[in-house]
Amino acid sequence: MRGDPIQRAIDEDLVRVLYAQDPIAFFSHWFSIAVLVAIYWPNIPSPPLFIACFGFYAAANIGSLALWICNRRYPQLVSPRGWIVLHAVRGMLLYAAPGIAVWFAFQSPQSDLPILHTVMLVTLAAGVFMSNGFDLLNFSTSLPFLLLPSIVMHVGAHTFDRTILALVLAFFFCAINVYALSYRKLFRQVVQARVDQQYLAESLAAQKRVAEDASFAKTRFFAAASHDLRQPLHAIGLLAASLNDPAATPVQQAKTSEHIVYNVEALNQLFNQVLELARLESGVTQVIRLHFRLSELFERVGSQYRPQAAAKGLALRIAPTAMIVYDDPVLLERVLSNLLSNAVRYTEQGAIWLGYRRAGRASGGYVEVRDSGVGIPAEEHERIFEEFYQVANPQRDARAGHGLGLPTVKRLVELLGGELELRSAPGRGSVFRFPVQAGDAGALVASLNETVVGGPSAQGRRVLCIDDEASILEGLRSLLGRWGCMVRGVRDEAGALAAIESGFVPDAVLCDYQLAHHRTGAQALIAVRNALADVGHEGLVTLLITGDMASAELAALALQGIPVLHKPVTPARLRRTLEMLWQQAELDKGRTTATIALRETDG
Structure with missing residues (x-):
């Protein structure tokens, strides 16, 4: 993932180092031209070729200076890799001229000229190593053109001393390549260390900004909450x-x-x-997905907010739909309640619309809440999802809400696996929408409204309550008794097992998470399940109730699908959760029975 940034950093450093050497190289090559011309001047072999060769050498040196000036003035003209390639072409042309010019030494009657020219080439090769050795492309396009012609010419002389000199040059050529390889590795390590340090510094700076933002948000949150x-x-x-x-x-x-x-x-x-x-x-809020009619959820929420809308002279319109969705109806109800509450609060005239649209989705669609209210400026679209932030309530009038509804909605939608979308403008109302999954009519639960009107689901059910607080047990006995349940309350795991041994076989177990004697509700539920399994009772509904907000164990239980409710639990929330769990257990039992019957038939 970080290879490209490191390579780019290496390229940028290479460009700086390569072009930093060019002014010195420019004068060095003019010195080389002057020395070679002075050596050959007394007896120039093949004057036209000599003039052409050294004229090309001079032109290449001037071109090298022009490229350096262009890099200094227009560094963004090409990419770092482009500047490296141009520098390699410059090196190939610049070093080819003195390398090929060794031919003139072997054409001269002076026997010491090949050695003198070779010494000059070795000097230039040392300069190539120092200036280009850390880049493979520039080094490999400069050094061979500089030394290989001389090695070939010395071997072709067929004399002992020239052959020895050729071997020494070849050894020098190989050695300088080996050293250049180490040079390049060291250069890359240095650059990578610098990039790593820079990356770490940027990461620390980003983390510091996040921490500062979180601290500021926390301070603002507590200030607003305190107020x-x-x-x-x-x-x-x-x-x-x-x-x-x-x-x-x-x-x-x-x-x-x-x-x-x-x-x-x-x-x-x-x-x-x-x-x-x-x-x-x-992260401990659980998602309990069920197949249910969306129209029933719409009607439930709509019945809560129609009186408020009517009191302000607003029309609350609910679009009819036959859609069956697969989602958590309790969490969806919270989402819609918050959205409708905001719509009623910030709409003074007109209407509010709640409905379902496919909007081009192959499976499922979108739930939308529209209003004709004041609207939200575009620059506020992100901030309205911050806790305690309200666009039109700087005085923090509690009658206009507390600024917690939309942050809750956003997190709930994300928990359900969707994304909350907003379209709004001042004076043109607002549209909030989020996706829902298509459900299966064959797995449909009973009517959601039964949990509100007191349907038969709870009537006659046996419920075992485990809690070490006597007042909570008394409250549960009273509440569940009014629903028609037969309730047995115990204070710990041992009491629960004793109740089962006495013949009380529960349809549901409600258990506090923190029990006496350093036992947890999860351990108690496992013991109860095992005891009921021994007497052949399956399909038990279990529900943990806790006041803990954040716990690794609770998060693990949520991932395992064990229902967890967090105190304070309203009677409506407890009733809906229990009845949905009972309905789901009956559906699962029915599907299991049908599967067994089908297998027996096939057998």
Whole structure:
């Protein structure tokens, strides 16, 4: 993944180093031209070829200077790799001239000229190693043109001393290539270390920015939460004190009591919203997917918000649909409740529309909530999903909400595997939509509305409750008893096993997570399941209830599909969860029975 950035960094460093040597090389080559011309001047062999060769050498040197100037003035003209290739072409042309010019030494009657020319070539080769050795392309296009012609000419002389000199040159050629290879490896390591250090520094800087942003967000979150929590608490304190006023009339006391109840409800709502966000952030909120009619969920949510919409003169329209979806109806209800609540709050006239659209999806479609409200400016589309942020409520008037609804919606939709989309503009209303999966009519659960009106699902069910808090057990006995359940409450795992041994075979087990004697609800449920399996009872519905917000064990249980509810649990939430689990267990049992019957028939 990081190979390309490292290679680009190496190329950029190569360009800087290669072109940094060129001004010195320019004068070095002019010196080489002057020395070689002075050596050959007394007796120039083949003057036309000599003039052409050294004229080309001079032109190549001038071209090298022009390329250096172009690189300095227009560094972005080509890519780093392009500059390296151009420099390699420059080296090939520049070093070919003195390399091939050794031919003139062997044509001269002076016997010492080949040695003198070779010494000059070795000097230039040393310069090639120093300036181009860290780049394979530049080194391999310069050194061979410089030394190989001389080696060939010395071998072709067929004399002992020239052959020895050719062998020495060949050894020098091989050795300098080996050293250049080590040079290149060292250069790459140095650049890679620098890139790694730079990458680490950038990573640390990014992490620091994230930490600072998180710290700022946390500070802002607690500041806003503190403000919104203190407001109703302050009001409750003042109102409670006024109840003790002996001069207050019964009417005034009744009105004060109503205000206290209102503020307690507002405080409870805010507290539940904060807890909901915390559960979503901790990753312990479970998704329990069922096949159900979307129209029933629409009707359930619509019935909650029609009175509020009507009170403001708004029309709440729900588009009819026969769609069956496969999703978590409880979490979807929270999403729609928050969206409809916002739509009613920020719409003063017109209508609100709730419906389902396929929108080109092959399987499933989108649930949409539209309103004709004030709309949201484009620059605020990201910020409205921040906790406690509200576009039109800088004074933090609690009557306009707390700014937790949309952050909750966004996280819930993401938990369900979708993405919340927003289209909105000031004065043109807003459209929120998110995807849902298509369901299977053959796996349809009973009507969702049965859990609201008190259908027969809970009637006659045997429920075993395990909790070490006597008050919670009493509350569960009372609540489940009103639903028609037969309830047995015990304080620990041993009590649960004793109840089963006495003949109480439950249809559901509700268990607190933290029990006495350092036992957990998960351990208790396993023991209960094993005990019921021994007496041949299958299809038990289990439900863990906990006040813990973040726990590795709870996250693991959620991944295993073990239902977990987090306190505080409303009676409606508990009722819906139990009945859905019972319905799902009956469907699973029916499918298992059908499969066994089919196998027996086939057999």
